[in-house]
Amino acid sequence: MENKKKLVIGVIGADVHAVGIQILDHAFTDAGFEVTNLGVMVSQEEFIAAATETAADAIMVSSLYGHGELDCRGLRDKCNEAGLKDILLYVGGNIVVGKQPFDEVEVRFKKMGYDRVFGPGTAPEETIACLKEDFNL
Amino acid sequence: MKPILMIDFGSTNTKVTAVDLEEGKLLGTAASYTTIQTDINDGLENALKKLHEKLGGELDYAAKYACSSAAGGLRMIASGLVPELTAEAARQAALGAGAKVMKTYSYELTDDDAEEIAAIKPDIFLLTGGTDGGNKDNIIQNAQVVAGIDADFPVLIAGNRAAVRTCQKILEESGKQVMITENVMPRFNELNIEPAQSKIRELFLDRIIKAKGLSQASQLISGIMMPTPAAVLAAMELLSKGTEEQKGLGELVAVDVGGATTDLYSMTDGAPDRAGTVLKGLPEPFAKRTVEGDIGMRYSAAGIVEAAGMKRISLLSGLDEDRCWELLDLITEDTSTMPDTDELKAFDKALASMAVKTGLTRHAGTVEKVYTPMGEAWVQSGKDLSRVDKIIITGGSLIHGEPEDVRDIASHALYNLAEAASLKPRNADVLVDKEYILSAMGLLSQYEPDIALKIMKKELISYGTAQ
Ligand code: B12
Numbered sequence: 001m002e003n004k005k006k007l008v009i010g011v012i013g014a015d016v017h018a019v020g021i022q023i024l025d026h027a028f029t030d031a032g033f034e035v036t037n038l039g040v041m042v043s044q045e046e047f048i049a050a051a052t053e054t055a056a057d058a059i060m061v062s063s064l065y066g067h068g069e070l071d072c073r074g075l076r077d078k079c080n081e082a083g084l085k086d087i088l089l090y091v092g093g094n095i096v097v098g099k100q101p102f103d104e105v106e107v108r109f110k111k112m113g114y115d116r117v118f119g120p121g122t123a124p125e126e127t128i129a130c131l132k133e134d135f136n137l
Numbered sequence: 138m139k140p141i142l143m144i145d146f147g148s149t150n151t152k153v154t155a156v157d158l159e160e161g162k163l164l165g166t167a168a169s170y171t172t173i174q175t176d177i178n179d180g181l182e183n184a185l186k187k188l189h190e191k192l193g194g195e196l197d198y199a200a201k202y203a204c205s206s207a208a209g210g211l212r213m214i215a216s217g218l219v220p221e222l223t224a225e226a227a228r229q230a231a232l233g234a235g236a237k238v239m240k241t242y243s244y245e246l247t248d249d250d251a252e253e254i255a256a257i258k259p260d261i262f263l264l265t266g267g268t269d270g271g272n273k274d275n276i277i278q279n280a281q282v283v284a285g286i287d288a289d290f291p292v293l294i295a296g297n298r299a300a301v302r303t304c305q306k307i308l309e310e311s312g313k314q315v316m317i318t319e320n321v322m323p324r325f326n327e328l329n330i331e332p333a334q335s336k337i338r339e340l341f342l343d344r345i346i347k348a349k350g351l352s353q354a355s356q357l358i359s360g361i362m363m364p365t366p367a368a369v370l371a372a373m374e375l376l377s378k379g380t381e382e383q384k385g386l387g388e389l390v391a392v393d394v395g396g397a398t399t400d401l402y403s404m405t406d407g408a409p410d411r412a413g414t415v416l417k418g419l420p421e422p423f424a425k426r427t428v429e430g431d432i433g434m435r436y437s438a439a440g441i442v443e444a445a446g447m448k449r450i451s452l453l454s455g456l457d458e459d460r461c462w463e464l465l466d467l468i469t470e471d472t473s474t475m476p477d478t479d480e481l482k483a484f485d486k487a488l489a490s491m492a493v494k495t496g497l498t499r500h501a502g503t504v505e506k507v508y509t510p511m512g513e514a515w516v517q518s519g520k521d522l523s524r525v526d527k528i529i530i531t532g533g534s535l536i537h538g539e540p541e542d543v544r545d546i547a548s549h550a551l552y553n554l555a556e557a558a559s560l561k562p563r564n565a566d567v568l569v570d571k572e573y574i575l576s577a578m579g580l581l582s583q584y585e586p587d588i589a590l591k592i593m594k595k596e597l598i599s600y601g602t603a604q
Contacts, residue, residue, distance in 0.1 A: 006271070008325075014507055016514065034270070036325040041415050041507075041516065049219045050325050054271040 005135050008051045009060040010038030011093075013071035017064040020093060024060065027124035033131070044075050048082045057135065058088035060127075061114075068095035069108070076113025088134055092118030092127065140164060140196040143577035144181060144358070145365055146205040147171070150533075151180035153188050154577035155196060161588045163596055165191050166572050177207060181357075201358045202580040206365035211235060211341055214259040216242040217321075218266035218275045223296065225419055226321040227265040230295070230330035232426045234337040235367025236261070237398075245275060246282040255288045261340050262290055263333065264304065267297030269323045280304035284311035291340055295321045295333040316340060328420050338363060360584065366426060368579030369393070370402060373529065374424045375582045376593050377404035383590050390500075390522060390562065391529035391575075392550060394492045396472060397436035399429040400532075401500040407520025410560075414504065414515040421520045427500045432492050434485065434534045435472035438465055445491035453487035456480060486542055489535060494549035497522075502560045521560040523552060528562065528603065531570035540600040543569055548603035564604060568597040 007028055011021050018040050025037040036054050038046055047059050059079070063071055072091055079087055091114045096105050102119045109117040116130055131137075139159045145152040151171050155164040167188035171180030189195050213236035217224030224243035231238050239257050242250055254262070262283060266276035276296040283292060284307050291314040294304050301317055308315045316339075319332040346362050363371075369391070379385025388405035407421045431440030442450060442465060451458040464484045468474045476485040502519025528547050530536065535543060544567050552561040574596055581589040 004270075014514070038325075041417075041514075046417075049222055052219050052272060053222050053266075053322070054268045054325050055273070056271075 004032060004034040005058070005131070005137070006034045006036070006054055006056045007058050007060055007131075008036045008038065008047060008054065008056045009062065010042035010047060011040040011062045011064065012042055012044070012047070013063065013065075013067055014041060015063055015065045015067070015071075016040050017062075017093075020064065021062050024062070024124060024127075027128065028060075028131075031128045031131075044071075044078055047075065048078055048084065051079075051084055051087060052082060056087065058090060058131065061089065061091045062093045063091065063095045064093040066094065066097040068093065069097075072109065072114070073112055089114045090116045090118065090127065090130075092122055094120050139199050141200045141202070141581075142196075142198045143580045144184075144201065144203040145368075145576045146177055146180070146203060146207040147365065148207055148209070151177070151184045152573065152577070153181070153184045154574050155188060155192065155198075156577075156581060156588065156592065158199070158585060158588060161591050163572065163574065163592050164196075166574060166577075167191060168573075171207075200360060200584075202360040202584070203358045204363045204365045204368040204576050204580055205346070210237040210366075211337075211364040212237050212239050212257070212260045213263060213337075214238070214240050214242070214254060214257060214261075215263045216246065216265065216279055217296075218272055219243060221418060222326070223265045223267065223322050226328055226330060227263050227295070227333075229328070229419075229422060229425075230321050230333040231263055231337065232428060233330060233367075233370065233422060233424065234334040234341075235364030235370065235426075236337065237428065242279075246279045251282050251286050254283070255286050258288050259290050260344075261337060262292045263337075264292055264294045265296040265321050267300060267320075268325055269298045269320050271297055271325075273297055273300040273303075276300050277303050277307070280307045284308050284313065289313075291316065291344060293318065293333065293336055293340065295319060295336075298323075314344075326419060328422065330422065338367070360580075363580070365576050366400060366428075368576040369400070369531070370424055370426050370579065371582050372575045372579035372589065372593065373402045373404050375578075375586055375590055376529075376597075380586045380590055382587055383594075385590070386527055386594075388525045389527040389529060390497070390525055390550065390565075391531060392493055392496060392535075392547075393532035394489055394496070394534050395433050395532055396534065397430075397433040399432040399492050399496040401427045401429070401496045402529075403500060403520060403522060403525070405520065405522065405525055407502060407522065409504075409515070409517050410521050410523050411504070411515055414517050416517050418518040421502075425500075425520065427496075429496050429499060432495055434488060434492065435468055435474070438469055438488055441488050441491050441495065444495040449491060450484070450487045453490055454483040456483060485534075486538075486546060489546045490549040493546055497550040497561055498556065498559050503558045504560055505558060517560070519560070522562050523560050525562045526565050527568060528565045529568050529570060529575075529597065531573065531575050533573065536569055536571050536573060540569075543567065544600045544603055547600075551603060564602060567600040567603050569600055570596075571598050572596050
């Protein structure tokens with residue numbers, strides 16, 4: 001029980017889309033992860049504070065309203081600064097404005113320091129498979 | 138008649154309050170000046186003599202209960218991991234237990250911190266950090282630092298349960314007395330401070346009282362010694378919530394402006410008043426206490442001026458600024474100065490007004506408007522006090538004032554447009570603890586809550602509505 005991998009999840013920035021994150025909370029919990037769900041309108045600082053106290057293994061950032069590119073920038077640097085050196089960072093949702101080629105979007109977010117980037121409509125199962133791979137479960 | 142006695146050992150005063158349990162009424166109160174040098178029992182004897190003179194004879198008390206803030210009160214240090222999470226939870230736990238929080242540390246303790254802690258010599262060190270199953274490294278590292286401090290104080294561990302035993306071992310090997318209790322934040326953003334508070338009370342009883350020379354007094358006493366602020370907090374909670382038989386007054390705030398510090402209490406869940414507001418930060422305890430260490434009428438008068446500005450004090454008092462600076466020097470140099478001239482009265486009233494304002498502003502939550510692509514939204518941190526409609530005024534420096542003056546001073550606790558973000562009460566009835574009985578009623582509430590509530594309802598005098 002104590003050895004569950006710990007995830008901090010939330011919707012970043014001024015984003016209020018509350019449904020998707022709830023679904024992810026259930027899906028990840030059912031898949032055997034320990035989830036700390038920060039809900040909507042979460043700042044980078046709140047992600048980091050929660051990950052620090054809970055000794056999280058990954059931060060899962062959701063963004064739906066199109067401002068993801070601005071909101072997500074700098075999170076990796078702040079994690080490094082806060083001593084969360086090797087924490088896994090995932091991002092998903094509708095993370096950019098409008099429809100853009102996903103491979104370009106992915107490159108931009110990976111440059112920002114995200115380990116995995118998920119496009120619109122990603123099923124939770126796909127993300128869970130990636131988590132298991134990254135944690136060697 | 139079945140009289141009982143409540144004693145409040147203060148740093149400068151010993152107060153006694155006699156209550157008749159049969160009639161459920163206040164018999165009388167008296168106070169006697171005490172100094173650190175004089176034996177605490179002399180103060181008690183003097184106060185009792187005064188009380189019995191007033192009452193026309195000695196009484197045979199069925200019980201004696203006491204609280205104490207003597208010898209600096211219960212001095213604590215709190216430590217946690219993230220400042221706004223476990224460190225804040227630890228601080229809240231200590232404040233709610235009636236402690237004077239000398240310092241709050243977050244993240245790793247440094248060698249400099251260790252020196253500072255050794256110099257402070259707290260009565261209790263509260264060690265926390267990490268949610269259950271969360272971060273372990275930080276609390277263990279800090280246990281190591283605390284173990285290395287060459288000063289004798291007990292350590293209460295209330296952190297990540299997965300790390301608690303390791304911390305205990307480290308600390309016990311260094312000869313420190315250790316107590317363990319539940320995590321102040323077992324899960325992210327979940328406040329669990331009552332277990333730590335009851336352990337703090339135990340430690341206060343079996344260690345602190347002896348150390349502070351109160352054990353002799355405690356032999357005269359039949360029931361609990363608690364820190365005075367914890368007693369006041371208990372009284373306020375009872376007054377607000379009521380008992381099974383009697384209704385309480387509902388949501389309220391209380392202000393105690395002292396010579397060195399200002400204590401604020403709020404009894405409300407502080408949930409957002411405005412629909413669609415998102416709450417940020419730690420959940421708030423229903424019964425919350427904060428202390429402003431830099432706000433007080435004498436020792437900390439300069440702190441009031443720093444917070445409010447001398448211009449404001451000058452405007453409020455009608456005295457010119459230069460004169461205000463002179464008066465400030467006067468009262469901080471001689472902290473026993475009484476407001477016995479019109480000038481000093483006006484100056485004190487202005488100071489008290491700004492003490493109340495600053496204290497309440499810091500105690501109350503704030504709301505921030507954020508602009509989202511969809512329009513405006515609100516984010517609240519801390520408690521929303523805007524619905525609260527009662528202000529209790531207590532503390533020696535305010536309760537003896539003229540009703541209009543006290544009402545004016547209390548009105549500075551209210552919301553004003555200039556600080557629209559601050560969630561202070563919109564308007565409120567002012568109730569004054571004229572007989573200065575709140576700590577006594579807090580003690581009594583532990584045994585006879587109905588009588589304590591009945592007495593408070595009768596003895597707290599309404600000075601009208603503050604506007
Ligand atoms: C309902 C809704 C709203 C509601 C939200 C109510 C609420 N409190 O939840 C309201 C009306 C408030 C709203 C407002 C806005 N919305 Co809207 N909204 C939607 C809508 C119709 C459905 C969202 C939803 O709940 N989906 C169901 C859930 C289950 O799916 P999901 O959120 O996508 O999440 C899943 C996956 O994306 C994924 N996922 C999500 N996050 C992450 C993170 C990781 C790490 C991973 C792996 C996976 C993952 O897993 C989730 C579960 O399966 C979508 C369109 C759509 N059909 O998606 C638009 C949509 C998201 N909204 C949009 C916009 C533009 C807005 C507004 C800016 C509109 C405006 N101009 O006012 C505002 C923004 C408000 C704000 N500050 O956030 C756009 C975003 C476009 C973009 N990104 O370029 C969309 C896509 C509509 C569109 N096609 O234009 N919206």
